[in-house]
Amino acid sequence: MTGPTAVPEHPEFLWRNPEPKPFYDIVVVGGGGHGLATAYYLARNHGITNVAVLEKGWLAGGNMARNTTIIRSNYLWDESSAIYEHSLKLWEGLEEDLGYPILFSQRGVLNLAHSLQDVRDSVRRVNANRLNGVDAEWVDAAGVKELCPIVNISPDVRYPVLGATYQPRGGIAKHDYVAWGFARRADELGIDLIQNCAVTGLDVIGGKVVGVRTTRGDIATGKVALAAAGHSSVLASMVGLRLPIQSHPLQGLVSELLEPVHPTVVMSNAVHVYVSQAHKGELVMGAGIDSFNGYGQRGAFHIIERQMSAALELFPIFARAHLLRTWAGIVDTTPDASPIVGLTPIENLYLNCGWGTGGFKATPGVGWCFAHTVAHDKPHPYNAPFTLERFTSGALVDEHGAAAVAH
Amino acid sequence: MQLISCPWCGPREEAEYHYGGQAHVAYPHEVGALSDADWAHYLFFRDNPRGPFAERWVHAAGCRRWFNAVRDTGTHEILAVYRIGEPQPELGRQASR
């Protein structure tokens, strides 16, 4: 198909729809981006293929299908920038690796600063990024205008744009294509992707997990890797494990298809909005989480109204664009806005969760590291800091306070 | 937007409230004697069920009082509201749809 809004077609074949087998070496719970990438790297990097990915709904129909696809690695702390940069490097070769047109577009990401403290925090992060080998620049308001001419940099707006951090290698990709790319490869390598298969219980014998109960029958297994994002607490509670996680609605929205006006990705934490224009031409936007715990994939409308106010402050040109569709995911937030990836107190049970509002960009990176963790029963160096124990020791990786950039 | 009944003011829009997370998490006695792990649980670990959840709200843009509610996190249905200090009501209906 051609035309201005045409995107590459999906392949003729994606995956089989196998019946679950009675035993797998490894069961991955959750067929979102993280679960699928983990399965793929288990096969690709570790040669483990007797693996099932169990998904309660349709593959990658959770947050993976609902996120605003921002990819960047310019996180403040060393631990974070290391794993996100690892991920970004994988993104850069992913299209080829997966043989799938994932529409990875390194159009750059701007994080705006609106107060002098924002400026200090931004400069701090840029300097830290560069010393960590992450591309980053501080640009002033004029520089913002140059990169994204539609941003209103007038000093007269309520919270003027004082500048921004810029990561040229950041950008967006097409979420379904990414998930399906991983799924197709995993399937090719012999991994069973099993849909409409909700895990309802975990069998633990002698402190060791040995099987899962599902809506499609019991499955025995050597290891269980949880990658259930917003549902992680519910799954963990099946074995009495409590997590420092709260599940909140996070909403996203799109406009109709528009002629290209927005060449990059703009995020503003201070006024709470972020926007990119996707490949076909729709504006894709998001804001902050809804405050309450919720599994309903439904948020409140005043969040969207507020986000529109913020969007029009920054982009007056959007005034007569139209909201076409809204939706919400269930995001798993942690106290320090960093993920939890590693072992659990239960043998052979592994945990990947807590990516909250920002785990899409981590998809290849965490798949890589989580597969390593499960295969070796030992964290990969990149996810070693992101233990559950850090909440006890206090060694948090606090991307909240200082960095204060979500997504 | 949920309609939440403040036990002092009556039903008001969700936007008037701030959320306060799980209710009935008491500050531990004798914190000095607590293990690091137990303290961490008090600090950071909260229940996060799908279904009825006893949680706190504050009527921030109203009477500014904190109160508790039992709300179904799956449906957003509010099953009970009660004042601080009042016991959590027994609920007839359970499970989220």
Add this chain to the structure above:
Amino acid sequence: MTRLPTGGLIDRTTVLSFTFDGRPYAGHPGDTLASALLANGVHRVATSVNRGRPRGIMAAGVEEASALVQLEAPFPEPMLSATTIELYEGLVARGLPGRGTLADRPDPGRYDAMHVHCDVLVVGAGPAGLMAALTAARAGSRVALVDDQPMVGGSLLGTRGELSDWSASVLAELTSTPEVLVLSRTTAFGYYDDGFVLALQKRTDHLGAAAPDNAARQRIWRIRAKQVILATGAHERPVVFADNDRPGVMLAQAGRTYLNRYGVLAGNRIVVFTTNDSAYVAAVELAEAGAEVTVVDPRTDLAPFWAAECARVGIAVRPGHLVTGTTGEERVTGVHLAAYPSGGASATVHCDLLLVSGGWNPTVHLFSQAGGKLEYDAELGAFLPVAGLPGAGVLGAGVLGVRVSGAAAGAVSLADCLAGGAAEAVAALSDLGVAARPVASPPVGTDRVETAGLVLWAAPVEISLDGSDLSDTRFVDLQRDATVSDVLRATGAGLRSVEHVKRYTTIGTAHDQGKTSGLIASGITADALGVDIADLGTTTFRPPYTSVSFAALAGRDRGAIFDPVRVTAIHPWHIEHGAQFEDVGQWKRPLCYPRRTASGGLEDLPAVVARETRAARTGVAMMDGSTLGKINVQGVDAGEFLDRIYTNIISTLKPGFVRYAVMCGMDGMILDDGTVMRVADTEFVLTTTTGNAAKVLDWLEELAQTEWPDLRVHLTSVTEQWATIPVVGPLSRQVIAAVAPALDVSNEAFGFMTWRSAKIVGIEARICRISFSGELAYEVNVPSWYGIAVWQALFDAGQPYGITPYGTETMHVLRAEKGYPIIGQDTDGTVTPQDLGMSWVVSKKKLDFVGKRSFSRTENQRPDRKHLVGLLPVDRSVLLDEGAQVLADDDVSQLPVAMLGHVTSSYRSVALGGTFGLALVRSGRDRIGERLFAWQDGEVVPVTVTGPVLYDQEGARRDG
């Protein structure tokens, strides 16, 4: 011209001129852009996005999937459906090839929002909705009725004036009933929780350039209803066949609506392809209007009534046939027929309009958003709302206070719609405890639905005219150019879920959000997979039901009222004196007061700050500190309460004294700092940092109410009640003495960290001997009302001493020279009091206070935590960047480089004779005297580590 000489709900006495695709046309009030184009014989209005195929008008309402236009005048607006734009004088539009264009100039429109609370909200003013609203209104309930059309009637508007008098009388009664709100041109676009419905009202769009400037163009209605009755009708759905996208292929009801409502005969030779009885009335009325009509119906058992009607008006009927394809380019010229179900080409019929009906899809969007369940009805070939949940009605269905009635609930006949609307209203009222009687339905004729419809999603390819594979032009979603073969590719690829098929094919993701294509895609998928569509289901109905402009949603919360601007009582003075401002939270704070230089320009920031700091260190200076958060704490347990909040002891403070205090979160990290003044035994006033005031009050209230409800303590924000004016510098005593002659300002009588009451220009003031600069200083607090008078008095009294007003930048320099941290700048939520070198502020005596337990966690015991230290650049003319990273080594050739910390504050200092900074540095206190390196944007600056206090380390200056 295809406009008939008479008929329709248009005002023929007025002519409106408009331009489409560069050509001038005329229409009438009452027209939509689509009806006016059809009246002018224009069928092709757009071009398909990917395949460049001509596209026309396929519907007469919001379900339009094809006729998308860009408005150019009076103001550009991207992507609207021609069927929903009311015509106005001077309208300029063009057909869209798939993408809209945003205006390159600011939108002059105004937008606002209104709140409504009602007992019963009725959505849709068709027969069911009118009956529901009337029943509720007569019961004395507070009713809101919203409808997206300019007039009530709903589907009746597409008939030959059926029940038009009745509709008018109902409207008249409703609008004259108190407590009833009728909103036309208003689309309910989203159902949120607990009876909360969002609606968009287009108030002036239909007026074009004549719209008044001062009226809100569009308005969001935020409706909170105790009971919601959805009478949203149904959308006709097409049947898919080859080349079904040509201009001139239209839904049957649309053809009828153009005829009856707009007086437009959209074709002269018309084929009506229907699988059900509902399209026959269109066929008959069009024939009676003069068209030559052929009906193609795959069923063989035709209803005798309709067969007779067709015969009466001369319609040729082809039972047992269906349309498999069309001819034509810019407009349909003919259709291919095949026998059904046997197959085999049978004929080609020439036509200039092809009307299609594949049945009806109830408009269940809002119901589904409310959490309502849908169930497949095999007879209607549609998903219907499920009854049986609490609040469910008789004919309709419901979820907790949401009911569906009329065609939206699957009712087919007009009589059922009318009765259903009244019945749902009675049921809804009964749930509200109101006994009501259904109003009597107006008399209607019997509806002629005699034979069950055939559920057919797509004409099978196998029986197409020449047997060739035409599946590539069997469009399911016109806007997305997505076809049956795309659906089959998706299922062939292994996809089993409609959500996957939607994403693979993009069907249902365009402007119309799949109103006509979604169910068909499900049906084709189910057939392809050999599963029951009832099990397969549909994709989710996401809000909004129809598109809503961003500006409408932003409403009035833009520009200055995007977020409230807070200014102090003294603000006008700052403006008068040329202050430059900084945003701190919502506040505007003076950053500095630049003066004119000799050359006529303005001082630059370094020059102002040099002058202002010099005044504070050598003479006297004053600032507006009113934005500091202030919390009044009262009660017999106030001291105990504050002991638990702050890291240091407060209860021992005596009235008349002031103490610096720090509070932490439960995690032991610094949350805020400020001063605590004891006013009386049972009363304190605390200050917080400007940005944290609300957060601190929230936190204290939370603790007071939820953790320690036994403590008798009351908290009140008094931030805006007090104006706060620090008067700073060695000569400040003289100034205070001058304005408060009754006050003994000597050190002995009025010592450091105490406060006194005194009158200044007759105003009772609280004056504190506290200092954030290390200099002798007095903080004058007066009720805000008198802030500016007292400020002026101080300023006047300071004239002999050259008193200099200063802003936040100078304040920052003064405090940094003394090593006083700013919470939020020198800390970031990961810093403890100990990290700042302030162990002295952490009580060892208190058994517990907020955060204490966290200090002993392993991470907080590490010897190599980051400490606040001073940094002196080796070259004291080099200014460090705030945010520079601190390194042990100047070799950065190997990335990543280990970082020790970062520069939190950095200034040029007159007092220190050069630049300096504060930094958080790993093991910083153990590195004092060491050489480190600050890395900023590629530049490496050698620095020497010092203690954080760089000026007046002995504290000799605080007493003047």
